[in-house]
């Protein structure tokens with residue numbers, strides 16, 4: 237039964253179509269289905285949960301109903317999501333409670349799956365890789381501990397979202413910007429640990445991170461870098477400190493529970509320009525990428541510019557049905573009509589320039605001159621004073637204002653009373669026009685074969701591009717959900733054969749993705765699991781995360 241845990245209302249709302257805070261039949265069913273950790277008896281589990289209740293308090297242990305349903309993956313690319321169902325969720329209030337939880341988990345060998353705000357939608361949400369795990373939800377550790385305007389950094393806890401941090405900077409009138417990812421409701425720590433990215437000059441979140449506090453599986457609390465000086469002054473300023481540097485070890489990993497993190501913030505510029513350049517033809521992509529690379533490597537464009545395909549650009553402007561309502565991928569003729577009627581490009585480059593108004597004006601001219609070499613390129617630019625706010629979602633992200641622009645894709649299809657979902661295929665692409673065209677052709681053809689539109693684009697970061705393709709589908713149990721999962725697997729296999737790897741993956745494909753990094757018979761994964769066993773001998777922290785399994789659960793690898 238629901239224990240009345242005060243789970244974040246927004247998450248519960250997003251997770252369940254039927255969730256109105258009351259228990260429905262389906263939810264009660266989910267509770268009886270809630271799996272136990274492998275090898276654990278009902279009595280052992282009951283004892284562990286009772287111990288957790290004494291640590292965090294009864295209201296902060298979710299055992300079922302609507303509250304626990306919110307920890308399942310609403311976007312599961314499967315006909316049902318039982319494979320990733322948690323058995324309970326805990327909401328500790330502080331580091332001491334986390335350490336006490338770890339003592340119980342180690343003694344009873346309870347697998348814990350750590351999330352900060354659990355909004356990792358399209359990659360699994362708050363759901364664990366190993367069914368029966370207990371979700372360790374850190375949303376109650378939500379303090380913004382410090383912000384320094386002069387040196388431009390913040391120190392935050394896991395429950396702090398991009399919306400929270402942005403609002404805090406505004407309330408205090410600080411001349412600092414956050415770098416929001418496409419969905420501002422997620423946490424700064426969760427996104428950074430997943431190596432998410434945004435759209436300003438601080439778009440590489442892992443690179444802008446500096447300093448961490450981590451609780452290890454044995455309960456030890458570590459501060460990395462300069463944070464290890466008891467009276468330190470530079471924890472959030474200089475990442476390495478003295479000796480080996482560990483911060484990166486805790487990104488996309490299951491080696492510890494991150495309870496504090498420093499991040500660098502962008503000093504608010506005095507002015508900025510947001511430019512959009514439209515390109516008419518599909519094969520312009522190669523020239524766009526090659527031109528953009530030159531502009532980024534020279535420092536003219538110093539942020540993460542985005543190249544959106546026509547369909548992704550159209551979502552949010554009008555529904556798909558206006559041009560095509562049939563089965564399968566949108567035919568070329570319909571895409572051409574959409575492009576014409578919405579007056580958008582086949583590819584649409586979105587970039588920003590920050591700084592003194594006259595300097596960025598010169599840079600804008602440099603950018604437009606460079607792209608004038610692509611026949612038919614159409615340039616537009618909007619100029620803003622530093623304190624002005626743009627209106628559109630994409631523009632707002634580039635102005636350091638969190639939005640929920642990623643969700644506009646769910647308005648693209650008519651769900652006929654149901655709800656939409658998506659999973660993302662995210663291969664890394666060299667910033668070379670030939671690679672971009674090759675990846676695009678590969679993904680578009682395979683997506684069409686499985687009945688999906690090419691809803692995608694590239695985020696450019698100098699030497700590499702993040703190619704992100706979203707397979708959009710009606711939520712399970714609709715058969716298209718499982719087809720999206722099959723498509724993702726096929727795409728990963730295609731990409732691997734062509735020499736490309738993904739930078740992130742949904743729970744369903746973590747093992748498959750890890751296996752593709754196979755140099756020297758999987759030496760990288762062997763190293764990761766050697767470290768895992770040393771740091772977490774009972775294997776209690778997020779088993780299976782990113783394909784890294786502790787010895788205790790290694791037999792669970794699979795589902796590929």
Ligand code: ADP
Pocket residue numbers: 350351352353354355356357361362374394421422423424425426427429430489492493494495778781
């Ligand atoms: P979001 O910020 O989008 O809500 P999540 O909280 O879902 O992101 O976190 C994404 C993933 O990052 C989680 O599935 C987990 O693997 C990892 N993670 C998140 N927060 C922590 C943390 N505080 N410590 C360790 N790993 C974490």
